[in-house]
Amino acid sequence: MSDKGRLLSGFQDFLPSAMLTRNRVIETVKSVYSRFGFLPQETPTLEYASLLLGKYGDNQKLVYEFKDRGGRELAMRYDLTVPLGRIIEMYGNSLIFPYRRFQIGMVWRADKPGKGRYREFMQMDADIVGDDSLLSDLEILQMNLEIMNALKVRATIRINSRNILEALLEAGKLEKSDGLKMLRVIDKFDKIGSSGVYSELSDLGFSEDVLALVQSYLAIEGDNAKVLNSLKELLGDSPSFNAGYLRLSSIVDTLSGLADADPNRIKVDPSIARGLDYYTGLVFETVFLDDPAFGSICSGGRYDQMAKRSNGEALPTIGMSIGLDRLFAAMSVAGLVSPVETTTKVFIVNFSDQYLLRYISLAKTLRDAGVSVEISSKATKIGKQLGLANSKGIPFVVLLGENEIDSGKVIIRDMKTGLQNEISAEGLIPFLKAKD
């Protein structure tokens, strides 16, 4: 096949059934964001490449960059966080803080395509800018829980704090750059395990003392109270530790105080570090319990130094990001996605083009009442038209031939049961609404 008819590797076409099914998930997320008082925002696909420069560490090479005909260096959106930073810088003086915005949109990464991993994929982010309160941490986590509930996804949010990780680095007497290196290795704990972390850190030249400290740190487990206590025993009483400990304890206490709280949904986990440099407080990842191998389906954290007004004033921010394509892949594997074939409710059979005006008028009445209708475009044999309606998955067929037109009635056929009813044209809408 020529390039003409080819889809780029790592990119996706969404035909109607895929699209309708996917839209249900998107609408659910949107609806939860909106009920939590978040408002939509959108930024362009293209930005000046300089905006994205130096923001993604080793992943910088995954940014799609190019020069336009005017010689401008452009880059395609790599995430929704850096554009949020630009929004705050540009419009910070007219926005009202705390600024609760969500953004749902595609991002592009020139990555190797794989299971649930695409070069174009959808992120659904929500952030609260200009607020360092405990409440905002709680709301982001609770919103995460509500979304998983609404989607019937069994998941656990694993939380930690960069302050606690900082206390670990302090206890290990590490320089900042060494510290970041170590966090990136700890972040791989899930994939490579304790021994993997140990050997990578050893290869990087960390001392025996540090290795022993990390080993003790990663060995901490138990319920939330026990983990928090063990962390306190190990990392003692520094200002960093206390800040992290206090915030995590408050989060755990408040969330477990909610009426329908499930203590297994939020888990303090020392191994959560998050790769990006900009986090400053709470960090979290959400594990899909039915298949943890999918990695995190919703992650985020607090970054109090990245979003800045044009005068340089930093605005404390907490945010979360859902990777729709990964979430959707995970849900599909777990059988949580019920396919939607069509939204069209009624198919009107065409007995003859001489009745076209009748069909169009009837369709208009139904459509005005919010019913989705397709009219059969050709007066082929009735059986063939019923077959077409059936293959399209349209649940009801209306038959309006000469007899019915004379009698002022229509026949409605339920395609699932094959049952037909003769009813008045006025009775059609109540009949269909009752079947909703």
Next chain:
Amino acid sequence: MSDKGRLLSGFQDFLPSAMLTRNRVIETVKSVYSRFGFLPQETPTLEYASLLLGKYGDNQKLVYEFKDRGGRELAMRYDLTVPLGRIIEMYGNSLIFPYRRFQIGMVWRADKPGKGRYREFMQMDADIVGDDSLLSDLEILQMNLEIMNALKVRATIRINSRNILEALLEAGKLEKSDGLKMLRVIDKFDKIGSSGVYSELSDLGFSEDVLALVQSYLAIEGDNAKVLNSLKELLGDSPSFNAGYLRLSSIVDTLSGLADADPNRIKVDPSIARGLDYYTGLVFETVFLDDPAFGSICSGGRYDQMAKRSNGEALPTIGMSIGLDRLFAAMSVAGLVSPVETTTKVFIVNFSDQYLLRYISLAKTLRDAGVSVEISSKATKIGKQLGLANSKGIPFVVLLGENEIDSGKVIIRDMKTGLQNEISAEGLIPFLKAKD
């Protein structure tokens, strides 16, 4: 300001209020498409550049093209029609025809930005593939009318047929390439008038006879019946003419037979030609009556030779495209856009962080009932918190202080009237629903 904090020229940021207002228009269009039995489809932002090659005539240079790190020649989506062609070529054997799909998405053109003209803008397309019936022409036009009605936009759809234009070219004894040149000049009639068309055609070397013919053709006016008759007198009785005449007459007759038909909404207009080469039948443009200078806000036509299965079989298609940004600009000028500030209904005042759990629980109850809620993150002075709710445009504020907690009641304040009611927590949801 450095590039860091700059938006690219011709691109747009949508802050929440702009986004919410714009989303209303998008939702209206989506809802009409859906009620007409169209289903959503999506294609990637990036395609192989070869797919777009030679598709846009003189505008080819407006395509954003670049090479990725793997050396692939890529192009950004320029419209939604060419990707539809690829969909039909790739999936034609599994799709069910007539295939009624809509696609709403951004397209990119390296054009000079201007009034309502952007480099990244949204198109909302609906097409019926695999159907050459009169009905499908009618449905597309009627859908266009319904959308304009739903948006309260006063508009007229100007229709013509490529078959009639073909008869004009035949009458002028023109070669195909000269014919296309002529159509592109006729297409400018609105901007440059009869004399402009005359002089451009003269400059291009068309004969006096042809000029006289075009002048007579463009001078045709009157109601639809009169225009159709005059066309018949001028262009006689060729197969092309008859095909176009029959289809346009049937369209006009059927649409005027509808109960609430307004004869001024559909106008046969010989000057409508459409610049693109691929049209084969009905062509149309929609003029915004309050400010025709905006150009066409919805246009399209029938193209029976472009969408092809992989075996080369052409599938007759009719489609329409709405340029959201232009439509939105036109609606704004006409005062048809009522700004939406927020979707958040309730702001819960924070009297003290010791009541956080109460606030979160109350918010949860409201959110579970579908009410959008923001909790105030800081227990600052009440007046300050009310001011914040007010500046965010949130219509209701809930006050739940020590007294209310003791009494099991809450105070709800209508921010518009300033009136406060003390009601039970259970009464809150019915109270708010009644205010919807």
